[in-house]
Amino acid sequence: MPFIPHSEADVAAMLKAIGASRIEDLFDEIPAALKIDELKAVPPGLSEMEITRLMKERAAQDGTPLNFCGAGAYEHHIPAAVWAIVSRGEFYSAYTPYQAEASQGTLQLIYEYQTMMTRLTGMDVSNASMYDGATSLAEAALMAERCAKKGPRRVLVPKSVHPAYRKTLHTILPLQNIEIVELDVATDGGIDAAALAAQDVGAFTALVVPQPNFFGALEDVDTLTDWAHAKGALVIGVVNPLSLAVLKPPRDWGATGADIVCGDGQPFGVPLSSGGPYFGILACKQEFVRQMPGRIVGRTTDLDGKQGFALTLQAREQHIRRAKATSNICTNQGLLVTAATITMAMLGPEGASRIANASMRNTRALRDLLVAIPGVRQLYLRPFFHEVALDLPRPAHEVIERLARDADIVAGFALGEEYAQHENALLVCATETKTAADLDRFAQALRHALS
Numbered sequence: 001m002p003f004i005p006h007s008e009a010d011v012a013a014m015l016k017a018i019g020a021s022r023i024e025d026l027f028d029e030i031p032a033a034l035k036i037d038e039l040k041a042v043p044p045g046l047s048e049m050e051i052t053r054l055m056k057e058r059a060a061q062d063g064t065p066l067n068f069c070g071a072g073a074y075e076h077h078i079p080a081a082v083w084a085i086v087s088r089g090e091f092y093s094a095y096t097p098y099q100a101e102a103s104q105g106t107l108q109l110i111y112e113y114q115t116m117m118t119r120l121t122g123m124d125v126s127n128a129s130m131y132d133g134a135t136s137l138a139e140a141a142l143m144a145e146r147c148a149k150k151g152p153r154r155v156l157v158p159k160s161v162h163p164a165y166r167k168t169l170h171t172i173l174p175l176q177n178i179e180i181v182e183l184d185v186a187t188d189g190g191i192d193a194a195a196l197a198a199q200d201v202g203a204f205t206a207l208v209v210p211q212p213n214f215f216g217a218l219e220d221v222d223t224l225t226d227w228a229h230a231k232g233a234l235v236i237g238v239v240n241p242l243s244l245a246v247l248k249p250p251r252d253w254g255a256t257g258a259d260i261v262c263g264d265g266q267p268f269g270v271p272l273s274s275g276g277p278y279f280g281i282l283a284c285k286q287e288f289v290r291q292m293p294g295r296i297v298g299r300t301t302d303l304d305g306k307q308g309f310a311l312t313l314q315a316r317e318q319h320i321r322r323a324k325a326t327s328n329i330c331t332n333q334g335l336l337v338t339a340a341t342i343t344m345a346m347l348g349p350e351g352a353s354r355i356a357n358a359s360m361r362n363t364r365a366l367r368d369l370l371v372a373i374p375g376v377r378q379l380y381l382r383p384f385f386h387e388v389a390l391d392l393p394r395p396a397h398e399v400i401e402r403l404a405r406d407a408d409i410v411a412g413f414a415l416g417e418e419y420a421q422h423e424n425a426l427l428v429c430a431t432e433t434k435t436a437a438d439l440d441r442f443a444q445a446l447r448h449a450l451s
Contacts, residue, residue, distance in 0.1 A: 062274070063408065066438055068366070070387045070429030071214070071413035072133065072162050073275065074267050076242075076355065077433050078339075079346055082269045086339045096334070097297075100310040107309035110334070111297045113341040120244045121237075121261045122251025123283035128295040129337045133264025134168035136280030137161075137208070137238055139293050139327055140262040141173055143284070144206035144234045146291040146326065147259075152203040156228075158183040158191050160213035161238060163418040178205075189215045189380025189389065193223040204231070209258070210238040211247065215415075215427065216363075216387025217380050218247070225254030234259040241281060242267040243385050245352035246360070260284045269343030270336050279333035279340070289313065293327030358432035359386035362439065366430045369443040375450060379425050387429040389415060389422075392450065396426040399449050407445035 006014075011023070020026060046054065067075050086092065090105060097103030097110070110128045117126035130136040141155050155173065157166060159182050169180055181201065186192035190213060207228035211221050225235045237250040237258035250258035266278040284292055290313065298312040347355065363386045370376050375393030392399055396414035403411040416423035430439065 065404065065408045065410050066441065067410040068428045068430060068434075068442055069410045069412050070216075070431075071427055072164065072264065072266075073272055073278070074240075074242075074386075074429065074431055075272055075433055076267055076359075076431050078269050078271060078343065081346065082339055082342050085342050086335065091338050092335065094334075097311065100308070104309060106334075107297050107311070109338055109341055110295075111299055111309050112345070113337050114297060116341065116344045117241070117281060117283055120241055120249065121239070121281075121283045122249030122257065123261050124286035125289045125292065125296065126281070126283040127292050128297055129265065129333055130262075130280030130282050130294055131333060132276065132278045132280045133162070133238075133262065133266075134165045134280075135172075136262040136264070136282050137165045137236070138168050138172040139280075140236045140260045140282060141169060141178065141206060141208070142176060143260060143288065143291050143293065143326070144236060145176070145178055147234060147288050148205045151205055152179075153177060154179040154181055154202070154204040156181050156183055156201060156204050156207045156233075158185065158208065158210065158213070158219075159419075160185045160190060160215060160217070160219070161208055161210045162214045165238065185215075188382050189213070189217040190219050190382050191224060193220045193227060196224075197227055204233050206234040206236050206260075208236045208238060209253075211250075212240060212243060212385040212387070215380055215389045216384040216429070217382035217389075218384060221248070221250075221253040221258075223254070225256075225258060229254065229256060237261045237263075239263040239281075240267060240385065241265055242352065242356050242359075245349065245356040247385070257285075259288060265336070265340050269339035277333055277336060279336040291326060355432045356386070359430065362386070362430035362432065362434045363388055363428070365436070366428060366434075366439045366442065369439055370428070370446060373443065373447045373450060376446075379422070386431060387427055390426050390428060391422075392424045392426055394450065395423050399426065399446070402449045403445050406449070407441070409442055409445055411442070411446065 015021065015023070094106050097106045100107060114126040114128065118124065130139060144155070145153060155178060157169060157180055166182070173180055181204065183191060183196065186195065207224065209219055209221055209224050212218050228235045235253065235258045237253065237260070239250065239261060241263055250261045261281070261283045263281045264278050265281050270278055282292065282294065295311055296313045297309055299307065299309055302308050344352070367378060367388050370390055371378055377391050379389035379391045396416060400411045400414055403409040412426045412428040415425035415427055
């Protein structure tokens with residue numbers, strides 16, 4: 001809670017300075033009929049001690065269940081040093097770095113973040129982050145349309161893209177007269193590149209390629225990228241940044257690589273936090289940089305030859321005419337970018353690779369334990385990163401509810417919530433935070449629930 005230091009004498013002095021006798025005079029332009037005496041639905045105020053106790057009680061209601069749910073938000077270990085540093089005043093309360101002369105520390109950190117993201121993705125340029133992964137994809141699609149300048153205004157989006165991302169696309173793109181063509185998922189859980197090539201999909205501006213996709217499966221990114229480029233379209237890669245520690249970077253997809261890359265940066269240093277806030281990644285090839293929304297920090301030298309940092313290429317609505325802006329997004333979740341940058345700096349390439357590999361090993365070990373249970377099978381047989389879809393002998397949402405109630409386990413995500421044909425399918429994830437005992441506990445609980 002904020003501490004308000006003004007005494008009654010301070011308030012009286014400020015009112016006298018502006019020629020008002022009481023605070024209510026500052027709102028005298030509001031008609032009396034619109035004013036209310038009290039907020040009846042708001043409870044009485046609490047003291048600091050009382051509110052602290054209340055919030056601790058509410059936080060305890062969440063408990064500490066054993067979590068095997070991913071579906072776009074992943075439970076990774078966050079070193080204590082990360083948020084200890086992020087919580088320092090110069091980071092925690094820093095405002096948008098419009099004034100370069102007063103914001104060199106923040107600007108340098110963002111520059112380091114951009115550098116790390118370009119090295120992960122292999123792209124030429126990264127911006128200073130977006131709101132989240134879903135809006136980052138929407139901005140990438142809008143960016144692709146601007147890069148095309150003219151054409152069909154159609155984007156191909158596989159149904160294997162995160163459902164929340166697709167819903168965000170359907171919220172934003174139609175308002176810009178952009179058609180979204182959803183591609184069906186093949187029986188193996190991904191995009192059938194051969195079948196897609198045989199279809200007459202018509203002209204389109206961009207193809208969205210998730211890697212890994214929502215089911216955790218890996219797509220044939222090389223074939224898909226080359227096919228889209230042969231059609232004269234751009235390729236938008238949607239990635240889990242941690243997977244890039246072990247998978248081919250989008251720069252190397254196909255003959256010439258993806259054109260735009262987006263995703264959610266949550267796996268690096270950002271806690272689950274009951275669903276957010278997170279931050280979005282957006283990177284691209286150099287040739288498209290002038291269509292990139294958001295902020296970009298550049299490095300330069302001053303008149304004395306000293307290194308300095310400044311915002312550059314800010315084609316946003318605060319700086320130019322709204323109709324000419326590349327985006328009207330005004331927030332980029334900079335505090336979370338700070339956490340991610342510190343996390344990546346602490347891990348380095350080797351540390352990120354160790355976490356990715358440990359997560360992959362744990363998920364495969366969990367898969368082996370669970371498919372040994374009668375009636376449980378792997379839904380899709382494609383190679384996968386650190387999530388896998390399993391088919392159960394009963395509705396997945398029932399199993400999730402039972403394991404939560406009886407075993408204090410978050411069993412995963414029920415795919416039937418978004419894919420009606422998969423009512424019995426459970427999407428599970430095991431990151432580096434899980435031990436062999438955790439995996440055994442889950443397997444025993446699931447065996448009991450299904451028996």
